[in-house]
Amino acid sequence: MGIKKNILVIPGDGIGPEVTTWGKAILEQIAADFGHDFTFDEALMGHAAIEATGNPLPDETLEKAKKSDAILFGAVGHAMYDNDPSLKIRPEQGLLKIRKELGLYANLRPILLFDELLNASSIKPSILKGTDILFFRELTGDVYFGEKVRSEDRNTASDLMIYHRYEVERIAHKAFEAAMQRGKKLCSVDKANVLESSRLWRETVQAIAKEYPEVTTEHMFIDNAAMQLIKDPKRFDVVLTANLFGDILTDEASQIAGSMGMLASASIGDGTGFFEPIHGSAHDITGKDLANPLASILSVALMLEIGFGLKEEAKVIITAVDKALKEGFRTNDIADETTNPYKVLGTKEMGKLLLK
Amino acid sequence: MGIKKNILVIPGDGIGPEVTTWGKAILEQIAADFGHDFTFDEALMGHAAIEATGNPLPDETLEKAKKSDAILFGAVGHAMYDNDPSLKIRPEQGLLKIRKELGLYANLRPILLFDELLNASSIKPSILKGTDILFFRELTGDVYFGEKVRSEDRNTASDLMIYHRYEVERIAHKAFEAAMQRGKKLCSVDKANVLESSRLWRETVQAIAKEYPEVTTEHMFIDNAAMQLIKDPKRFDVVLTANLFGDILTDEASQIAGSMGMLASASIGDGTGFFEPIHGSAHDITGKDLANPLASILSVALMLEIGFGLKEEAKVIITAVDKALKEGFRTNDIADETTNPYKVLGTKEMGKLLLK
Ligand SMILES: CC(C)[C@H](C(=O)O)[C@@H](O)C(=O)O
Ligand SMILES: CC(C)[C@H](C(=O)O)[C@@H](O)C(=O)O
Secondary structure, three states: OOOEEEEEEEEEOOOHHHHHHHHHHHHHHHHHHHOOEEEEEEOOOOHHHHHHHOOOOOHHHHHHHHHOOEEEEEEOOOHHHHHOOOOOOOHHHHHHHHHHHOOOOEEEEEEOOOHHHHHHOOEOHHHHOOOOEEEEEEOOOHHHOOOEEEOOOOOEEEEEEEEEHHHHHHHHHHHHHHHHHOOOEEEEEEOOOOOHHHHHHHHHHHHHHOOOOOOEEEEEEHHHHHHHHHHOHHHOOEEEEOHHHHHHHHHHHOOOOOOHHHOEEEEEOOOOEEEEEOOOOOHHHOOOOOOOOHHHHHHHHHHHHHHOOOHHHHHHHHHHHHHHHHOOOEEHHHOOOOOOHHHEEOHHHHHHHHHO | OOOEEEEEEEEEOOOHHHHHHHHHHHHHHHHHHHOOEEEEEEOOOOHHHHHHHOOOOOHHHHHHHHHOOEEEEEEOOOHHHHHOOOOOOOHHHHHHHHHHHOOOOEEEEEEOOOHHHHHHOOEOHHHHOOOOEEEEEEOOOHHHOOOEEEOOOOOEEEEEEEEEHHHHHHHHHHHHHHHHHOOOEEEEEEOOOOOHHHHHHHHHHHHHHOOOOOOEEEEEEHHHHHHHHHHOHHHOOEEEEOHHHHHHHHHHHOOOOOOHHHOEEEEEOOOOEEEEEOOOOOHHHOOOOOOOOHHHHHHHHHHHHHHOOOHHHHHHHHHHHHHHHHOOOEEHHHOOOOOOHHHEEOHHHHHHHHHO
């Protein structure tokens, strides 16, 4: 029996539209193949929304988001804002606000390692082989959302790094539950030797760990974790961390998968789930047909599995990606010296290949 | 003509005492060989100081530090505090306080790559070869020193991430000056798309960059930097960043040098310089004669060069380290499958070898 879902596509900025086109096309194909009824709507966010409405997250987008069953998102950001720190309205505010408004407190980032790409990484294949990490990054707290102050003379600026116990508890439970379904190991990352918010974090995780006695819990400082992640990635199973530390560690971990162009993430919480590549808007390659659509396509796999409970459909997608890689096809970001130059595909060709 | 210097040794906790013993021995040998007059004093800090006096930075240590010409430091920290986030007096407070009190606002961390250790890293030698990065980590501001608050019900905790323009300016000048002496490239790392303190950081660095038109300046977000650092470390020359981001990036970068056991740092500012390995107290190997003394020995080279302007003496040390590695000698942390097991040395043997 097919299911009926209402999916909002937010392409965003830069390469966002180029890659979400293919994510959406895959969803349509899956619907056709499995007899589901997926309906789509589209909305603006980020720089694109600022241009059109003056607001990085227009009310209309938020309304549509709240009513949808899942959101497929591309990326936000634009060089213009990066070069001018004094601009008050910024594309990223749209992304941060939608995370907060939808209560998307848990960002899941699986580090999926395709054997074919073992060599695309700057890390030695022998170190990588067998790595399987699932990150739980807290997404609606921390220094991202604490009060921001600029002094009147503009010479002092601050951001409040702040956590409430319930925020740590709810994501910790999700991470421990995931660990129970996996390798039963959880590493919580903080900077409790310096930060009070990290001490609250550690205390809370220690308390919750007692409810999951089968899970081996370890606590690691962020500086050490940033090092261990490339020294010995296999030692990690579930990694639980705060918003800022998670932002840094997961981008770093993208090198394990060979490229950021391969990694997808699912943000979940109180309601509608939000699915996106972990890569950014990548202005430098926008419109050049160079972007890797696989992260958006793998975001769709996460939507199907985590958002809709459609495991088989998700598997079909992952198998298709695996097959394309096994056959030697690559986008530019994951090609290396050994790649057959005729098999280096543009965004569109790779998208079309996956559709088949 | 020899010079006269008064050096304070602060061994600290864990493997700190084991490794600083050899740093000090090397200083004595250099004094003898080059006709310098180095006098030594010793003081407590961290857990060792808490045990003896109840205070992680006793007044006596601070007095001695202020009067000395340079400080050779080991490490602080103890598992007891890491496991109990509620302890109020903590070893790291000693280190943070001495950085603040001595005005050590610039922490220089050169990533020194010994050819012999190219293989000890988890990163591919082809990616590493030719890497030469000098980090400038701000050391007396940021979320490390901003106000820390725990609510009365203990359910909310915060740390203020805060920067003043002058704090960014003074370290930026030092970093640009260093870039002028090196590859004339500077990468400033922040999170200006989210943090107000980073926007102040970026603005200030942009303004100062105009005074160094010969230096090519780039700005990178911390998440991207954590990724680029392992994807393509050769692209970096001088990296300038805030306290927390610098803590994370430099530990991560230690994998480039094969091991944290090889990296030294110099903290400089208004007065006395402070020289230390970037590794921590490493309780797990304390007292087992397994620690790598080379980071402490290389800290001494930084002291001689940056603290005392003794370039030749510094070079003698680096050459000696290079020679030991070329002859195949390793400590446990930098040994690999190809190492002759008879050449894997303990802390003491490696220290003695270097003395020769
Ligand atoms: C664009 C930016 C605000 C965002 C973040 O820092 O969360 C991005 O880096 C991410 O990881 O989703
Ligand atoms: C021990 C700790 C407080 C310290 C820091 O975070 O600065 C250490 O990690 C370092 O990098 O010197």
